[in-house]
Amino acid sequence: MSSFKGNSINSDALTRLVKAIAVAVSATLAGCQSMDHSAQTAERPSLKVAKRTPQQPLWLSEKPSPVAPQDVWERMRQGFKLQDGQNVNPRIEQQRLWFASNPSFLENAGERGSLYIHYIVERLEERNMPLELALLPAIESAYNPMAYSHANAVGLWQFIPSTGRYFNLRQTRAYDGRRDITASTLAALNYLNRLHDMFNGDWLLALAAYNAGEGTVSRAIERNEKLGLPTDYWNLPLPQETKDYVPKLLALSQVVLAPEAYGINLNPIANEPYFEMVEIKQSMDLSRVAALAEIDEDEMFQLNPAYKQRATIDGPQHLLVPTSKAQLLTASLSNLKPEELVSLRPKKPVFDNIASTQPARLNRKYRVKSGDNLTLIAKANKVDVKDLQHWNKLSGNNLKAGQILVMQDTRKPTAKKPTQYKVKKGDSLYIVAKRFNVEMQHLKRWNPSSAKALKPGQMLTVSSPR
Numbered sequence: 001m002s003s004f005k006g007n008s009i010n011s012d013a014l015t016r017l018v019k020a021i022a023v024a025v026s027a028t029l030a031g032c033q034s035m036d037h038s039a040q041t042a043e044r045p046s047l048k049v050a051k052r053t054p055q056q057p058l059w060l061s062e063k064p065s066p067v068a069p070q071d072v073w074e075r076m077r078q079g080f081k082l083q084d085g086q087n088v089n090p091r092i093e094q095q096r097l098w099f100a101s102n103p104s105f106l107e108n109a110g111e112r113g114s115l116y117i118h119y120i121v122e123r124l125e126e127r128n129m130p131l132e133l134a135l136l137p138a139i140e141s142a143y144n145p146m147a148y149s150h151a152n153a154v155g156l157w158q159f160i161p162s163t164g165r166y167f168n169l170r171q172t173r174a175y176d177g178r179r180d181i182t183a184s185t186l187a188a189l190n191y192l193n194r195l196h197d198m199f200n201g202d203w204l205l206a207l208a209a210y211n212a213g214e215g216t217v218s219r220a221i222e223r224n225e226k227l228g229l230p231t232d233y234w235n236l237p238l239p240q241e242t243k244d245y246v247p248k249l250l251a252l253s254q255v256v257l258a259p260e261a262y263g264i265n266l267n268p269i270a271n272e273p274y275f276e277m278v279e280i281k282q283s284m285d286l287s288r289v290a291a292l293a294e295i296d297e298d299e300m301f302q303l304n305p306a307y308k309q310r311a312t313i314d315g316p317q318h319l320l321v322p323t324s325k326a327q328l329l330t331a332s333l334s335n336l337k338p339e340e341l342v343s344l345r346p347k348k349p350v351f352d353n354i355a356s357t358q359p360a361r362l363n364r365k366y367r368v369k370s371g372d373n374l375t376l377i378a379k380a381n382k383v384d385v386k387d388l389q390h391w392n393k394l395s396g397n398n399l400k401a402g403q404i405l406v407m408q409d410t411r412k413p414t415a416k417k418p419t420q421y422k423v424k425k426g427d428s429l430y431i432v433a434k435r436f437n438v439e440m441q442h443l444k445r446w447n448p449s450s451a452k453a454l455k456p457g458q459m460l461t462v463s464s465p466r
Contacts, residue, residue, distance in 0.1 A: 115275065156184055164187070292332050
């Protein structure tokens, strides 16, 4: 019995020992698993992340604002609106061929227009108008503010007197608003906008009306309507000049789009204001103001061509001056003493150009001799009998010996002897006129066949330098 009990005790102890070992092993394994999981958790980030709204990279979400062109020609190209829908058109092709064959026309017009183009482009952009219209002065006047046509149209935009007055462009003996750079530009854009509205938003019809008049275009439209024909610009029976006018502008704008393709060298024009407006408080001689502000005299005249006598009389009390000189002129005028300001006034009273060409009258006296009569005296002095009676308040023909008669002879101004000039490469009418100090309109009148581009070797008639 005693041995059985001992064996039983040993068996129970062994059983308990096995259970304890099993528990210990289980605990150890559990601890290892816990430690391994914690270590993995520390070494690896959790795969479960909070959901976020996807964002675009900065280079996609933040688009840079477009950089303004440095060249006003490029700025103009970006605003062209009249090219859409203009397929191959023989009328445009013909005009484009002419510009390609005469590259100096656009090059010289661009040189003259460099003073004004930026101002015109800005005004067009403000009104959301097609920037092709900035080329209209090239068609109208080759960008010459002194241009004068046979129809008495004047200035960059070629206003005739009546249309100019309608759009408040004053025309007096000393000032012509049609030649005023800013005033005529605003008037032209007002006129073009008015025509654009009149013809239901059709710019081609508006341009045709600018050339031929709204009445001419309206009558052509009515005619085609009655005949059941198309009423767009290309199908209207218009004067030949007007038929060429719109294709000429479209062709020119196409050349400006790709000048190199047509062998034309368009010098860059800075995309910044060329001139500023400076207020003045009295009449001033432009030559003296130019000297005060260190401005080239010819440039001053080109910016202020509306002052016909080159003095600020009977016009707006401001001057256009190069931006680089505006501050200097403003400061110089403000620092001048009253007696110094007087020195800037015109030297003599200003009269119209036409009046200056009238012969000057000189008073002479003649003592009547025995046997004289009015007919003999008038013939000897090369005057008219009626004039002789008028000057001396004579009601009849009776004269007395010793009587004093007043004579008013006419003395014709001495004509300047014209000279010939041989055109050189790179010359233009503007350059030649500037070289000889004559008006462009006079140079054109003396050389009616040179209205278009000049050719090297061509002979021009010019007046003697003043």
